[in-house]
Structure formats: structure tokens, C-alpha cells
Amino acid sequence: MIKVYIVDDHAVVIEGIYSLLQKEKDIEMTGYASNAANCLQYFSSHTADVILMDISLPDMNGVDLCRLIKKNYPGIMVLALSTFNQGTYIRKMMESGASGYLLKNAGRQEIIEAIKVVVKGKTYLSFDAGQALKSGTEQLNNIPPLTKREKEVLAAVAEGLTNTQIAEKLFISVDTVESHRKNLHAKLNVKNTAMLVRLAIENDLL
Amino acid sequence: MIKVYIVDDHAVVIEGIYSLLQKEKDIEMTGYASNAANCLQYFSSHTADVILMDISLPDMNGVDLCRLIKKNYPGIMVLALSTFNQGTYIRKMMESGASGYLLKNAGRQEIIEAIKVVVKGKTYLSFDAGQALKSGTEQLNNIPPLTKREKEVLAAVAEGLTNTQIAEKLFISVDTVESHRKNLHAKLNVKNTAMLVRLAIENDLL
DNA sequence: CAAAAAATCACGCCTTTCCGGGATGCCTGA
DNA sequence: TCAGGCATCCCGGAAAGGCGTGATTTTTTG
Numbered sequence: 067m068i069k070v071y072i073v074d075d076h077a078v079v080i081e082g083i084y085s086l087l088q089k090e091k092d093i094e095m096t097g098y099a100s101n102a103a104n105c106l107q108y109f110s111s112h113t114a115d116v117i118l119m120d121i122s123l124p125d126m127n128g129v130d131l132c133r134l135i136k137k138n139y140p141g142i143m144v145l146a147l148s149t150f151n152q153g154t155y156i157r158k159m160m161e162s163g164a165s166g167y168l169l170k171n172a173g174r175q176e177i178i179e180a181i182k183v184v185v186k187g188k189t190y191l192s193f194d195a196g197q198a199l200k201s202g203t204e205q206l207n208n209i210p211p212l213t214k215r216e217k218e219v220l221a222a223v224a225e226g227l228t229n230t231q232i233a234e235k236l237f238i239s240v241d242t243v244e245s246h247r248k249n250l251h252a253k254l255n256v257k258n259t260a261m262l263v264r265l266a267i268e269n270d271l272l
Numbered sequence: 273m274i275k276v277y278i279v280d281d282h283a284v285v286i287e288g289i290y291s292l293l294q295k296e297k298d299i300e301m302t303g304y305a306s307n308a309a310n311c312l313q314y315f316s317s318h319t320a321d322v323i324l325m326d327i328s329l330p331d332m333n334g335v336d337l338c339r340l341i342k343k344n345y346p347g348i349m350v351l352a353l354s355t356f357n358q359g360t361y362i363r364k365m366m367e368s369g370a371s372g373y374l375l376k377n378a379g380r381q382e383i384i385e386a387i388k389v390v391v392k393g394k395t396y397l398s399f400d401a402g403q404a405l406k407s408g409t410e411q412l413n414n415i416p417p418l419t420k421r422e423k424e425v426l427a428a429v430a431e432g433l434t435n436t437q438i439a440e441k442l443f444i445s446v447d448t449v450e451s452h453r454k455n456l457h458a459k460l461n462v463k464n465t466a467m468l469v470r471l472a473i474e475n476d477l478l
Numbered sequence: 479c480a481a482a483a484a485a486t487c488a489c490g491c492c493t494t495t496c497c498g499g500g501a502t503g504c505c506t507g508a
Numbered sequence: 509t510c511a512g513g514c515a516t517c518c519c520g521g522a523a524a525g526g527c528g529t530g531a532t533t534t535t536t537t538g
Binding site: 078080177267 | 281282283284285286287288289290291292306355376377378379380383429430431432433434462463464465466467468469470473474
């Protein structure tokens with residue numbers, strides 16, 4: 067009997083999965099939570115085999131919750147659940163210890179299969195998710211890590227501040243700001259402010 | 273007996289709503305579809321009182337589907353269903369004839385209430401959705417209409433083209449491009465490229 | 479048709495970015 | 509200890525953008 071727990075802030079999703087899993091003999095739903103806090107509280111005194119976890123929760127994002135769970139209870143398998151089929155999200159979840167990634171448009175069969183796969187310690191990725199992951203790593207999407215300062219400057223630029231204003235804000239000289247911008251341009255392979263801001267927003271670098 | 277139909281590409285959501293509505297005596301689920309095409313086909317020979325409609329579907333967006341439904345069957349009330357609490361989406365759905373907007377984190381009570389309200393011809397907005405709408409219209413979010421040329425220039429700017437490149441692309445002089453940019457700055461109340469691009473992306477002006 | 483809105487082009491002036499260098503400490507991990 | 513990444517600062521010239529103002533032509537629309 068596989069014990070499944072759900073964390074999702076959408077009542078209909080919880081209800082739907084509950085309803086779907088009820089028909090399955092060897093799967094049992096032991097509980098659910100609509101936020102990270104309740105989930106963590108539950109596991110301080112209970113356990114489960116698999117957690118179906120929405121990546122966006124009201125009080126914490128799925129990535130952090132997943133990391134916490136895997137750190138404290140490595141035996142529990144986390145199966146990420148999301149509407150978004152974005153390489154970045156998927157990658158982050160997998161890096162945080164998730165055993166799989168399931169899109170919410172998955173049907174009953176797929177959900178059950180995913181649960182059975184991850185409970186054995188294997189990895190399950192929705193077909194589309196797998197695709198997104200691949201195309202993400204193999205293509206240009208590859209964003210080099212930015213330093214703390216660079217991120218600060220980038221955020222300020224995206225807010226529309228001029229170099230002078232940024233310099234004042236960060237208590238550094240205008241030249242330094244320019245240096246950071248130059249590095250950002252080089253790292254992100256852009257050549258002006260417009261492309262920089264666009265890339266920053268679209269890749270959630272703020 | 274209120275007849276409810278669901279259009280959503282997430283099996284769990286359909287299952288969840290079905291399960292929730294089953295317990296309600298005076299509401300009946302008459303069918304569902306996981307895409308716009310099936311939905312339209314269904315209504316060519318059936319009807320319903322309320323359609324719960326996801327705003328993002330695989331083959332068509334909710335806004336267009338809503339418009340189609342209301343045009344052909346004005347008597348059917350459309351209740352938009354979405355994860356996103358964004359003023360733009362909400363506004364577009366309402367403008368397309370939807371009777372309400374429900375967030376997917378709504379509980380059983382709220383869903384049922386919403387259905388009962390819209391079937392009477394009234395409007396139902398999730399609390400949060402109402403807030404987003406208000407803050408959208410009443411605050412600065414108010415975006416004046418842009419002309420065709422302005423949109424073209426804006427798109428080019430967001431792509432990272434320089435004024436010279438834009439001029440070549442649109443077969444106009446650099447001065448004209450600058451004029452359009454000046455107008456954009458004035459209309460959108462920004463003062464540099466960074467803010468312009470950011471605002472353009474965040475308000476889906478591309 | 480006549481008024482309004484949009485699109486076009488122009489000039490001058492100043493500010494800001496962009497770019498290619500170079501330089502100096504500081505800290506960390508191999 | 510020492511290389512390398514990081515953050516800091518500097519210079520100078522070229523390019524692009526921002527701002528005010530004004531003008532002409534086309535298009536839209538009441």
C-alpha cells in the first residue's frame with residue numbers, strides 16, 4: 067500500500083487527485099495540505115511514501131519545500147506537480163531532490179504510473195517535461211551564474227535607474243556600475259539595455 | 273437543476289470539480305472537454321447553463337473561446353477559471369462576455385456560490401480577482417492605446433534593435449523612430465529604455 | 479468636407495550607454 | 509602560496525538615447 071500525501075493550494079486539484087486515487091487499490095491518500103507550513107507540521111509526526119507537491123504554494127515555493135523535505139526525510143519521494151512546462155522550474159525541482167515532475171494535464175493513468183515509479187526510487191518525468199529539460203540544457207538557454215553584485219545592478223537597471231542612480235543606491239562609483247553592466251552584457255551575451263532587461267525579465271533573473 | 277459544463281485541459285481539475293459538484297443536489301455536470309474544439313462541437317447539439325472555462329487551453333485561449341460561445345449561445349454563462357490572478361487576463365475575459373472569474377484555489381463553497389450567482393445573470397469575481405481588477409483600473413496601470421507604428425517600434429526596441437536598425441527595418445528615418453519613442457515614453461510615463469521594455473513585457477504589449 | 483489624430487522628418491543640445499582597455503586590493507579554494 | 513574570481517575604480521572616445529520644439533503630410537473619422 068503506497069501512502070500518498072498532497073500539497074497544493076488548489077482545492078479542486080486535491081479533490082481531483084483524491085478522487086482519482088480512490089479507485090486505485092494499492093494507493094492510499096493519507097492526507098493533504100494547502101500550504102507548506104501545514105505540510106511540514108504534518109510530517110513532524112507522520113510520514114508517507116510519496117508527496118505530490120505543487121511548485122507554487124502561498125507561503126513557500128515548491129523548490130524550497132522540496133529541499134526541506136528531502137533534507138529531513140530523505141526516504142519520502144517528492145513528485146513535483148505543475149501547470150508550467152518550463153525547463154527552469156523542472157531543473158530546479160530535480161536539483162532539489164524531487165523524484166519526478168508531473169504536469170497537471172496528466173491523466174489518471176499517468177499520475178498512477180508516476181507514483182508507482184518514483185516510490186521505487188526511480189525518476190518519472192512527463193514526456194513534455196523531459197522534452198523541456200532536454201531542449202533547455204542542450205540549447206542556448208544556458209545562463210551563467212551571476213554574482214550578488216551583478217544581480218543587484220541588473221535589478222536596478224530593470225527598474226529603470228541610470229548608472230548614476232545605481233551608483234548612489236549601492237554606494238559605489240559610476241565606473242563600477244559600468245563594469246558590472248559590461249560583465250552582464252558579456253555573460254548574458256547582449257549588447258544593450260533593452261536586450262538585457264528583456265532577458266532578465268523573461269528568465270526570471272530579478 | 274443547474275447544468276454545468278467544464279472545459280479544462282487538466283484531468284485532475286475536471287475530476288475535482290466533478291467530485292465537488294456531485295455532492296450538490298441542484299447542480300448537475302452535463303459534460304466536459306479538454307480543449308476548445310471538443311467544447312464547440314458539444315454545444316452544436318447540446319446546451320448548458322454555465323460553462324466553467326479554463327483560460328488556457330491547448331488549441332485556443334479562453335478569451336477567444338468565451339467570445340465564440342457568447343456570440344453563438346448568449347444564454348450560456350461563462351465562468352472563467354484560472355490559476356493566474358492577473359488583471360489583464362481577468363479584464364480580457366470579462367470584456368469577452370464572461371460572467372465571472374474564479375481562481376483555482378477557490379474552495380468548494382466558493383465554486384458553488386459562483387455558479388449560482390452567474391446562472392442568475394449576475395457577475396461573480398473572486399475576492400482576489402476583484403482586487404486585481406480594481407488595482408488595475410484605478411491605478412497607474414491604465415495604458416493608453418498605442419498606434420500601430422508605436423507598437424512596431426516598441427517591439428523592435430524590446431528586441432534590442434538600435435534606432436538606426438529600427439529605421440532601416442521600418443523604412444523610415446531615425447528621427448521618426450525617435451519621435452515614436454518620445455511618444456511612447458510620454459504615453460507610458462517612462463523615461464528610458466529599461467523602463468519601457470520592462471513595462472512592455474509585463475503588460476504584454478508585444 | 480473639416481477637424482483630429484497619426485505618421486513623417488528635422489535640428490540642436492545634452493546625457494547616458496557602450497566599448498576597449500587597464501589597475502588594484504581581497505578572498506577563497508586547490 | 510598562488511591563481512582566479514570578485515568587486516572596486518579609472519580613462520577616453522564613439523555611439524546611442526533623451527528632450528524640446530516645430531513642421532509637413534497622410535489618414536481617420538465625426
